[in-house]
Amino acid sequence: MAKEMKLACDVVEKIEAICDKHGNKPGELINILHEAQSLHGYLPEEMQRIIARKLNIPASKVYGVVTFYSFFTMTPKGKHPISVCLGTACYVRGSEKLLEEIKRILKIEVGETTPDGKFSLDCLRCVGACGLAPVVTIGEKVYGRLQPKDIQKILEEVGD
Amino acid sequence: MKTLNFEDLIQFRKKAQANLEVRELSYAAVSDKACGLAVGTEHIQLLCCGGTGCKASSSAKIVECLKAVIEDNDIADKVEVIVTGCFGFCEKGPIVKVIPDNTFYTQVKPEDAEEIVKEHVIAGRRVERLLYLDPKTNEHVSDSKHMDFYRKQKRVALRNCGFIDPENIADYIARDGYAALSNALQNQTPEQVIEEIKKSGLRGRGGAGFPTGMKWGFARGYQAEHKYVVCNADEGDPGAFMDRSIMEGDPHSVIEAMAICGFCIGADQGLIYIRAEYPLAVNRLRIAIDQAREYGMLGKNIMGSDFSFDVEIRYGAGAFVCGEETALIHSMEGKRGEPTLKPPFPAESGYNGYPTNVNNVETLANVPIILTKGADWFASIGTEKSKGTKVFALAGKINNVGLIEVPMGTTLREIIYDIGGGVKNGKKFKAVQTGGPSGGCLTEKHLDIPIDYESLGAAGSMMGSGGMIVMDEDDCMVSVAKFYLEFTVGESCGKCTPCRIGNKRMLEILTRITEGKGTMDDIEHLKRLAATIKDTALCGLGQTSPNPILSTIDNFYDEYVEHVKNHKCRAGQCKALLTYTVNPEKCKGCGACARNCPADAIMGDVRKPHVINPFKCIRCGMCQSRCKFDAIQVF
Numbered sequence: 001m002a003k004e005m006k007l008a009c010d011v012v013e014k015i016e017a018i019c020d021k022h023g024n025k026p027g028e029l030i031n032i033l034h035e036a037q038s039l040h041g042y043l044p045e046e047m048q049r050i051i052a053r054k055l056n057i058p059a060s061k062v063y064g065v066v067t068f069y070s071f072f073t074m075t076p077k078g079k080h081p082i083s084v085c086l087g088t089a090c091y092v093r094g095s096e097k098l099l100e101e102i103k104r105i106l107k108i109e110v111g112e113t114t115p116d117g118k119f120s121l122d123c124l125r126c127v128g129a130c131g132l133a134p135v136v137t138i139g140e141k142v143y144g145r146l147q148p149k150d151i152q153k154i155l156e157e158v159g160d
Numbered sequence: 161m162k163t164l165n166f167e168d169l170i171q172f173r174k175k176a177q178a179n180l181e182v183r184e185l186s187y188a189a190v191s192d193k194a195c196g197l198a199v200g201t202e203h204i205q206l207l208c209c210g211g212t213g214c215k216a217s218s219s220a221k222i223v224e225c226l227k228a229v230i231e232d233n234d235i236a237d238k239v240e241v242i243v244t245g246c247f248g249f250c251e252k253g254p255i256v257k258v259i260p261d262n263t264f265y266t267q268v269k270p271e272d273a274e275e276i277v278k279e280h281v282i283a284g285r286r287v288e289r290l291l292y293l294d295p296k297t298n299e300h301v302s303d304s305k306h307m308d309f310y311r312k313q314k315r316v317a318l319r320n321c322g323f324i325d326p327e328n329i330a331d332y333i334a335r336d337g338y339a340a341l342s343n344a345l346q347n348q349t350p351e352q353v354i355e356e357i358k359k360s361g362l363r364g365r366g367g368a369g370f371p372t373g374m375k376w377g378f379a380r381g382y383q384a385e386h387k388y389v390v391c392n393a394d395e396g397d398p399g400a401f402m403d404r405s406i407m408e409g410d411p412h413s414v415i416e417a418m419a420i421c422g423f424c425i426g427a428d429q430g431l432i433y434i435r436a437e438y439p440l441a442v443n444r445l446r447i448a449i450d451q452a453r454e455y456g457m458l459g460k461n462i463m464g465s466d467f468s469f470d471v472e473i474r475y476g477a478g479a480f481v482c483g484e485e486t487a488l489i490h491s492m493e494g495k496r497g498e499p500t501l502k503p504p505f506p507a508e509s510g511y512n513g514y515p516t517n518v519n520n521v522e523t524l525a526n527v528p529i530i531l532t533k534g535a536d537w538f539a540s541i542g543t544e545k546s547k548g549t550k551v552f553a554l555a556g557k558i559n560n561v562g563l564i565e566v567p568m569g570t571t572l573r574e575i576i577y578d579i580g581g582g583v584k585n586g587k588k589f590k591a592v593q594t595g596g597p598s599g600g601c602l603t604e605k606h607l608d609i610p611i612d613y614e615s616l617g618a619a620g621s622m623m624g625s626g627g628m629i630v631m632d633e634d635d636c637m638v639s640v641a642k643f644y645l646e647f648t649v650g651e652s653c654g655k656c657t658p659c660r661i662g663n664k665r666m667l668e669i670l671t672r673i674t675e676g677k678g679t680m681d682d683i684e685h686l687k688r689l690a691a692t693i694k695d696t697a698l699c700g701l702g703q704t705s706p707n708p709i710l711s712t713i714d715n716f717y718d719e720y721v722e723h724v725k726n727h728k729c730r731a732g733q734c735k736a737l738l739t740y741t742v743n744p745e746k747c748k749g750c751g752a753c754a755r756n757c758p759a760d761a762i763m764g765d766v767r768k769p770h771v772i773n774p775f776k777c778i779r780c781g782m783c784q785s786r787c788k789f790d791a792i793q794v795f
Contacts (some may be wrong), residue, residue: 034475065495070479071437089629100780128213129217131561
């Protein structure tokens, strides 16, 4: 985590305000991280240090929590975040093949973002639309009953 | 709105019931197939499913379109569109139900809205093409009571889902909502309520099946300045979505049950720990909590009594282990969700060190109806040791994917073949997985055991939270075991060695086997390691993580042996064990395969049969998917 962009002043202020709102209580750490991530999109090291200072806890503690939960991320997401459902229902209906196809087309691995910043790829466990399995979500939109051959077209549509 | 006291609540319920009467009556009235259509002056309600599954198929758009058409035709005074929770029949969603004639439209699209309003509502003719087609008789069925999917179900925990508007507290109150709380506060002591729950035989629906009444009794037994009621809504089992459906479709039942629990154990604060990945459920809960406060069902001096209780929402952040109650409590305290040794149980020292009672969503949803209908009624449903019903998320290779609720003691065969409509595409049934990553795979020979906590455990699986995934002949059981283990390895918190390292070693062995590099010793190693992990892991996650492996070795031993000795995967799922070849008789030499092959492994002249170089082939299956002549064979 050596190379780090400096956070803009207003972002720092907002993060500090979030901490203040929660009374700077260490017990509120997860709620603070949720709000910080929804504000900034991800949780870079610098932001974690600010939160640690405000709550008066070691930065390692914040880092420990951020890396423990899969919802928190330290890398920025793409403009269109893709999530492939790897819940059991989708898995037995072939979601792994969808994942392979997306990786092949975008040339990125799970957890990565395309160099142009358009797409990022993640897996998730069950969105609860098992009737539509296998399911891929791009942004807020859910694409169901997909086959690998559908992927190219969808990515082209979304990317334009 | 002023807050309601006990007497106001009864009056308010009477008024609310009048509004709901048309729905109640229409459900009761359907007794034969020839049920008349409602035309003319009657008040018509269109119920649209607003659950996550149907929303993914644009049910919100359907609601919009219906409202627009109603507006255009100037019949808004007679026709009402109501967004409900999940109807359960997700395979056929989105669903629109017309009240009072109970017509059940399936797979509705936004563009069908106009036809539903103009044909059904105005002209009084059912839109036949949107009705459910019974695959057995090939006839249209117009109401849910006559569908095989619903016939054997008994809805207790899901009683209000797909019936009431979850964003309207009046609908819930009309269905005897908050009656149990009001009765407990007025006429019962905490001990009496706990006794009633004990008598009902209700057991925890989150997986372990601990008797709920006993758990409440323990928490009551400890004296402290504060106590907490926690609702575990961190549904992490991939493929189970009953808790989410209850919170989306009937959030007040959970809130009322938490307040009752608070009264029983002496708590003044409730916390709902919910996955941040469930935005719709969070939103419905928020609305419900606000309404409950506004009507005096939460807050200071509930319904004028001296009991005060409030509920707050806490977010999870995606960690399966947080389903374990001690891990969940640590997560709520803002820490890593790592479990700790029990005792002390949360009943003694839980959230911030105070006595805490943790119950799962489905367990709580059962509580109000047990108290209004009586423990004896509840105990009359189910088997000797497992009372009541259980909700299952039926999914996988099955015709009717959906959320179902059946009495304990129903057999797997009834669920898969009668309710589920059998295996998809006429394939052969191979296995059914229950209990998610902690459960096991059951086979043909288990289909007739009546399901309850004990019988599933004896068969090598477990009840779990209620995921039920059907698999067919195309599923490789070694791969399935590997799939679950990959999940557990990813979700292990890393605190105890058996789970952190043991599961990783097991995954390595399984991976070897699926690549054709395993030995017969590996299978024995797996069994030994599995037994060690079961005995020594710290929490429920680790202790149950070997179950999918043990049950597949038990029930599908020959498949493991085939992978090891013959380097063959009969289901054709283990990529490393496959060989792709071109059938020269079918190949037309069009070159589509060669052009699309990412590894340049296919050669051949135009209009002549092509050949795949097995050393270059990466077994991606691209050629097979691109061939129009079905000429690519896989062995």
